[in-house]
Amino acid sequence: MIYISEDMVLRLITWDKTFEAVETAMKKYSEKQTIQNARTKTQIIGKPNMLVTMPGYLNDAKYGALGCKLVSFFPGNNDLPKPMPSVLANIMLFDENSGAVKAVIGAFEITKWRTAAASAVATKHIYENRNKPCNILAILGAGQQGWAHAECFKYFFKFKEIRIWNRTPQKANQLVTELNVKHNTNIFTHVISNEECVRGADVIITVTNALDPIIMDDWVKSGAHINAVGLGRTHHSELEEKLYYHADVYIDHWEGVNSELSGLAKLIEFKGEVGKVIMNQITTEDINRITVFQSLGMAIEDCAMSRLVYDLYIKNQKNV
Ligand SMILES: NC(=O)C1=CN([C@@H]2O[C@H](COP(=O)(O)OP(=O)(O)OC[C@H]3O[C@@H](n4cnc5c(N)ncnc54)[C@H](O)[C@@H]3O)[C@@H](O)[C@H]2O)C=CC1
Numbered sequence: 001m002i003y004i005s006e007d008m009v010l011r012l013i014t015w016d017k018t019f020e021a022v023e024t025a026m027k028k029y030s031e032k033q034t035i036q037n038a039r040t041k042t043q044i045i046g047k048p049n050m051l052v053t054m055p056g057y058l059n060d061a062k063y064g065a066l067g068c069k070l071v072s073f074f075p076g077n078n079d080l081p082k083p084m085p086s087v088l089a090n091i092m093l094f095d096e097n098s099g100a101v102k103a104v105i106g107a108f109e110i111t112k113w114r115t116a117a118a119s120a121v122a123t124k125h126i127y128e129n130r131n132k133p134c135n136i137l138a139i140l141g142a143g144q145q146g147w148a149h150a151e152c153f154k155y156f157f158k159f160k161e162i163r164i165w166n167r168t169p170q171k172a173n174q175l176v177t178e179l180n181v182k183h184n185t186n187i188f189t190h191v192i193s194n195e196e197c198v199r200g201a202d203v204i205i206t207v208t209n210a211l212d213p214i215i216m217d218d219w220v221k222s223g224a225h226i227n228a229v230g231l232g233r234t235h236h237s238e239l240e241e242k243l244y245y246h247a248d249v250y251i252d253h254w255e256g257v258n259s260e261l262s263g264l265a266k267l268i269e270f271k272g273e274v275g276k277v278i279m280n281q282i283t284t285e286d287i288n289r290i291t292v293f294q295s296l297g298m299a300i301e302d303c304a305m306s307r308l309v310y311d312l313y314i315k316n317q318k319n320v
């Protein structure tokens, strides 16, 4: 059994490899080549903090894996005197033939990268491939996922302006400065209000722990695409409910919908899973219709990433 540290993971993965792994997982899901149980949540009494288990199996020559991610989701960490990330994780990768543990892999970075890549895959297939404009990107939330989505969307798309908003303005300002310096650009801008961030944006990403809506229906321009990623009171807390009534809402997996989006499922009919969009089986015809990718996060994305990381690690060791 080997341990692959967070530092090592960061040395091995790239945005292109992550995108391919996640896109494959989404497609394989719709081809029924995956097994994925709803995740379990063990919540600490009297607190929002919980331990989450995410087991999955993906059948694929390149990215196939049997694994289980253990995640602690401690939204209270944001409000500690010294704030900490709210999502921490490790993955156990198993041998498909013997059931033995092949590797334990640090998955803090994997969770950031694969979640941002899932939003990018959804945006490409639901939105960009229909020749829709990519001028202004709005990111609400400047935590770990805010950073990952900013980097990932800068890498895969050609936005002219990437606006970042955060509940605590200093955090957004710091991220914007850091990204502009790193990329020697001024496309990243810090906006003080969530309304200002969203109005006029072509693509919108929500990555906060907000318990109540941070996006109101009438702020969103017609035809815009939203990746709703954060988990607050529920997985659909970040958007005003009204918005869902006249949008086409795509999901990643039905097991997650049944257990974590049952409230929303009573109000709307989901359009279908992103894997089916990748395979051209479903689409949004009306160019003016708002589209939403309601991202829950899938265990099979973590399986694909753990196989990617494991194979790259072994290849690297052989070359040393
Ligand atoms: N769909 C998916 O696949 C995944 C979703 N997530 C979710 O994405 C969200 C962000 O995760 P991280 O960036 O890792 O967390 P983080 O702790 O690094 O950042 C959270 C951000 O939310 C903001 N925030 C907290 N409470 C808020 C409130 N009441 N109103 C507005 N903003 C608030 C904080 O200022 C912070 O910038 C979490 O809810 C997490 O559960 C995380 C991983 C995967």
Ligand SMILES: O=C(O)C1=NCCCC1
Binding pocket: 052, 071, 073, 087, 111, 231, 296, 297, 298
């Ligand atoms: O998909 C994941 O990984 C997570 N999703 C929401 C909560 C934290 C981890």
